Amino acid sequence: MKYLLKYGTVVSAQKTEKLDVLIENEKIISIGADINDPDAEIIDVTGKLLFPGFIDGHTHFDLEVAGTVTADDFETGTRAALLGGTTMVIDYASQDRGGHTLQEGLDRWHQKADGKCSCDYSFHMSVVEWNEETEQEIQKMIDQGITSFKLYMTYPAMIVNDRDLYKILKKLGECGCFAGVHCENAGVIDALIDEAHKEGRFGPENHPLVRPDTMEAEAVHRLLVIAKEADAPVMVVHLTNRKAYEEVISARKNGQEVYAETCPQYLLLEDSVYSKPDFQGAVYVCAPPIRKKEDQDCLWKALSDGDIQTVATDQCSFTLEQKALGKKDFTKIPGGLPGVQTRGTLLYTYGVETGKITKEQMCRLLCENPAKLYGLYPRKGVIREGSDADIVVLDSEARSVISAKTHAYNTDNNPFEGFELHCGIDKVFLRGNLAVEDGRLAKEKLGIFVPREKSSYHGE
The missing domain is CATH 2.30.40.10 (Urease, subunit C, domain 1)
Known part of the structure; x- marks a missing residue:
């Protein structure tokens, strides 16, 4: 036609x-x-x-997590994405622990998505175990069109230690690729959780208290020190706060190639949401947590200044019934929020219309930058x-x-309700x-x- x-x-x-x-x-x-x-x-x-069609570089569809599976799979999730103007998502395929290969993970995600998607899609590959076989698979992933990777500095099933973090970043840098990294200090978070439990604190209002901004900033700092030693570029995903942002800026001033991503929830919501009555605070449980107004202001200015390259969603949705798995212990609440349907309209309404960013900057954040970062430009990300x-x-x-x-x-709740x-x-x-x-x-x-x-x- x-x-x-x-x-x-x-x-x-x-x-x-x-x-x-x-x-x-x-x-x-x-x-x-x-x-x-x-x-x-x-x-x-x-x-x-x-x-140009919006590109969401950070989604989690049909993901097994916290004893359940995300409410939105590739069928319902990409349908919502397309209705919100997102014509391409990049989801996270994952290697499993226990000697499983990257190829097994990629094959499994292809099976999850094939024939079900309303918008175009690709994958990042999450690396959770590092050995000689995994190292040899990196080029095989690249040959199949997987040119970006994901590493976690938290979560027992996903975390890589600093030794492997260095080795992986170095290998990716040598291959001309980079990793997006979830930055939080897992050890201190565990200690703070232990303290909360001993004090009888089990409600969702404790979620931001055990995952403070300092422990995100510390992990960002540690990542960037390791990345510099490995002489490798790196992406800090879902950046939430001023302290972590300042670590990114400091590293760039030191000559490092560092990219940053943030999400609508960190631009528009405040940590008071965790104290909503009747367990409603559970709706907002995600990691890293939602922060304070001063952090919102910092992130908006960073978008305007061009210091944050892209706004993604970290889409990871659950029903109220699934969130209730943590009714007696906030650490068992499945973490994640839906967002793919409203990312563009929220950014326009609360960014462009308020003068925080321009239409052109919105295009850069949602279209052109992710297309360039993730090897899609100029096929996508631009009208030409x-x-x-x-x-x-x-x-x-x-x-x-x-x-x-x-x-x-496919959920009965929305963090941006109203x-x-x-x-x-x-x-x-x-x-x-x-x-x-x-x-x-x-x-x-x-x-x-x-x-x-x-x-x-x-x-x-």
Whole structure:
């Protein structure tokens, strides 16, 4: 099908201008001020903003965690993502402990996703055991289009020690890749949990107290010292607070290549949510925890200054019944929040509309930067001739309120319940297919696996 999007305003990372966009056979074939094509179906997008398809570089679908499985699998999760303008997600495939290979983990995630996705997808690979066989598999992963990896400095089933952290980062650097790292000090967190239990503190209000900002900042510092010794680039995922951010800036001043990601929950929610009555604080349990207003302000300024490269979601959803697994002990609450459906509209409403960031910066954070970081650019992340026709038509005049009663997640709760949205996703094109129309899914299960090249990000 050939479509001609007329009279809209195209947003790029550099500028915003009124242009027509002609798409055919999954690609953008022409962009100009006044395009005419008698063979194309004309779509009037007067007054609308045209963004490249959003890319979410941090999701967890169909993930076994805390004795349960995330409420959203690849089918429901990517459906919600597409409705929110996200045309590609990069989920986390994982190696299992006990001598299992990276290839086994990747094969398992392909089985989880194949034929179920509404948007395009790829994977990072989580490395949880390091040995000679795993080291040899890194290049095999790269050959299959997996060019980014994940490491954990916490969680017993996932954690790698400092020795292996150094070895893995060094190997990835030699291969021209990098790892995103979950930074928290596991030992001190365990000690603080022990103290809470001994004092009879078992409610969700204790969650941020046992995972303080200092222990995130310490882990970020330790990671960056090790990364410098390994002479390797690194990504700090889901950065939450000022202290950790300052560690990133200090390392960059010291000549290191360090990327940073944050999430909507850290930009818009405060740690007082954990004290909500009737166990409602459990809805917000995630790691690292939601922080304070001063940390929000720091992160918004960092986005404006270009010091944080991307806003992802860390999508990891659970029902209230699943959250209740920790009713008697907050450490047993499955950690994670849904977010893929509202990331773009929240960032526009509370970032662009309030003047904290510009439309162009929003495009950089949600589209161009993740495309470059994760080896997708210029196929994705930009509206230009030859790129995939992934286009989000955003209506800045639309108004709605976020509610668990109307969202597309497979959950009965939403951490942004009651948040007003001053925009809406009107249409979404996925590789030239009209996949969302008038805010409703037009076509399902269009998504394909997209192999990736190495990062092409150079700090633009």
